[in-house]
Amino acid sequence: MPRTPAANAERISDLLGAKSFWRIRTIEVTGSTNEDLADLARQGAGSGEVLIAEHQAAGRGRFERVWQSPPGSSISTSVLLRPRREPFVWGWLSLLIGLAVTDGLRALGGGDRVQLKWPNDALIDGKKVCGILSEVVTTEWGNAAICGWGINVSLDESELPVPQATSLLLAGLPTDKDLVSAAVLGRLGDLFARWDAGEDLSAEYAAGCATVGRSVRVHLDAESPDSPSVTGQAVGIGEHGELLVELGDRVEAFAAGDVVHLR
CATH class of the missing domain: 3.30.930.10 (Bira Bifunctional Protein; Domain 2)
Incomplete structure (x- = not known):
């Protein structure tokens, strides 16, 4: 090429x-x-x-x-x-x-x-x-x-x-x-x-991140797609850049992990 x-x-x-x-x-x-x-x-x-x-x-x-x-x-x-x-x-x-x-x-x-x-x-x-x-x-x-x-x-x-x-x-x-x-x-x-x-x-x-506002799966070990994961709604970004995910009745902050966008 x-x-x-x-x-x-x-x-x-x-x-x-x-x-x-x-x-x-x-x-x-x-x-x-x-x-x-x-x-x-x-x-x-x-x-x-x-x-x-x-x-x-x-x-x-x-x-x-x-x-x-x-x-x-x-x-x-x-x-x-x-x-x-x-x-x-x-x-x-x-x-x-x-x-x-x-x-x-x-x-x-x-x-x-x-x-x-x-x-x-x-x-x-x-x-x-x-x-x-x-x-x-x-x-x-x-x-x-x-x-x-x-x-x-x-x-x-x-x-x-x-x-x-x-x-x-x-x-x-x-x-x-x-x-x-x-x-x-x-x-x-x-x-x-x-x-x-x-x-x-x-x-x-x-505002510029497509992850916020959609359903996501967060793999807790970013190196392994087979690691334990949680599924919820990404609702925002924390003060230190964490991803805020609504999991049922609580919002949890993830400082690391591999995110999959769900349809």
């Missing part, structure tokens, strides 16, 4: 505008953009660093799962953040990235076909288009958050890692990597600034 041109840091910065929070660098190939920025954080780099790679040779997802795609078919992005807020609320960062990715793709023409499944699964027509991994790094200058995501851009059906995945190309959405990167980074910059200033974004996240 022919690949779209590589991401261009200067063009992305121009699209974001002179007041952008981000300092962007693009590279052709690396082991892991998260690992690269973790090293940068340990050297004292500040909040706002962005690294975008055309290919990761050792990309990772949650639970140490391998996240790889053919060279040039995806955009792998990591950002370095040093939040001022207490570390116990940093779990919000993964949720905000999920919201930034889905809102960015909606703005590029995806509309209601793009959905966010709690906590941070970006879906197009019900299929996953993006993987997200956030990590905390300890440095001499305090803790830093390294937040990474990989968006399937131009994979064809034969290249998809699983049948439940898709790409921007297959979904008929723009495959211009600069436009996609700018759309996501622009939204994330706004969300992070407001959250870091102490704003409660739970209602805004809930």
